[in-house]
Amino acid sequence: MLDDSTALVTGGAGLVGSHLAARLLDRGASVRVADDLSKGDRDRVPDGADFVEADLTDPTDVAEAVTDDLDIVFHFAAYTDTNYDDDRELFEANTAMTYNVLERMHEVGVDRLAFTSSSTVYGEAPRPTPEDHGPLEPISIYGSSKLADEALISTHAHSYGVRSWVFRFANIVGPHQRGNVIPDFIQKLDADPSELEILGDGRQEKSYMHVSECVDAIQYVVDNADEDLNVFNLGTRTTTSVTDIADIVADEMGVDPDYAYTGGDRGWTGDVPKMRLSIERLADLGWEPAIESDEAVRRSASELIDEIVE
Missing domain, CATH: 3.40.50.720 (NAD(P)-binding Rossmann-like Domain)
Structure with missing residues (x-):
């Protein structure tokens, strides 16, 4: 078509x-x-x-x-x-x-x-x-x-x-992205690899x-x-927490920061702290993702580090 x-x-x-x-x-x-x-x-x-x-x-x-x-x-x-x-x-x-x-x-x-x-x-x-x-x-x-x-x-x-x-x-994550948790963490750790501020309590968990x-x-x-x-x-059938995203980004950058949580169960007003979509309708049509949420985050982190970190 x-x-x-x-x-x-x-x-x-x-x-x-x-x-x-x-x-x-x-x-x-x-x-x-x-x-x-x-x-x-x-x-x-x-x-x-x-x-x-x-x-x-x-x-x-x-x-x-x-x-x-x-x-x-x-x-x-x-x-x-x-x-x-x-x-x-x-x-x-x-x-x-x-x-x-x-x-x-x-x-x-x-x-x-x-x-x-x-x-x-x-x-x-x-x-x-x-x-x-x-x-x-x-x-x-x-x-x-x-x-x-x-x-x-x-x-x-x-x-x-x-x-x-x-x-x-x-x-949705990947190269060229800005204004999302992954590039935000990369930019923060590039500026100060010793500490990373995380909005909320880090337990927010979503599909990437x-x-x-x-x-x-x-x-x-x-x-x-x-x-x-x-x-x-x-979406994907799996989810990744914000703390896990921080761990993945830090690992990809080769740093070991302390985490500073801002508190609360959501990052900002209007944030849905936990989200996972059913993709059964998509699967019934004949398509399913091959990349799970953690791997999507890791792949995106690697791509974005190459773009952001000089």
Whole structure:
């Protein structure tokens, strides 16, 4: 389905978007990347992809990026808590981007959309959490914005014929990532290898998936799931604690720091301290990850140390 297609990847200068854009090019697709470069890096956009610098909260920029020659839009652009201190700005920016993309797709007749949602839509749910868990009760503004985005996509899938694939991510890790626990620990230990500050009590435990497997799963689902609205968790069957991440990063850097915990059972307001997604729906479709959570963390730590540490 994706071979020889014409695809737009919003947020294509970011972690998942840049890796997906490269993989689509390898499959013979024509790829356009749209990104405002507020988080992403222009250097991450793969050679061979057209690039449009676009603020997707601006309908004029969206009109330049979303054109009638597209076969599919991968809408990966989003802001996180690290982009905005103001909750209203974060919520309104994310939902405006999704609304603008969907509105423009409807105007020009593009009828396939893949969207990166988040495990945060579930809130503090029983584990492993299946896609049909409900009610969905996010505890962060970011999670609330993702749930609102999903509602907009559902409307367009069922009322306007936009076949949609919604991916609820675990923690996706890999090269080029910043603003996540692994690069944060690397940067802290590079500055002071004797001590590492850890937000929370270190017992927060989540599933980590390497970006290479994330983009493999996305392509597989888009190629093989054909409902009007297809919702899939993407993650691993295993989890890694924050203290274990610290141990892995320290080991990869060859240092032995003392840990200074900030206390509390979560790292920040809105943080879900324990998360593991059910991936049975993904497995039933025929795809499972080969890299477990600890190994995804270790592989990412090694890749990121090469990038960050001079």
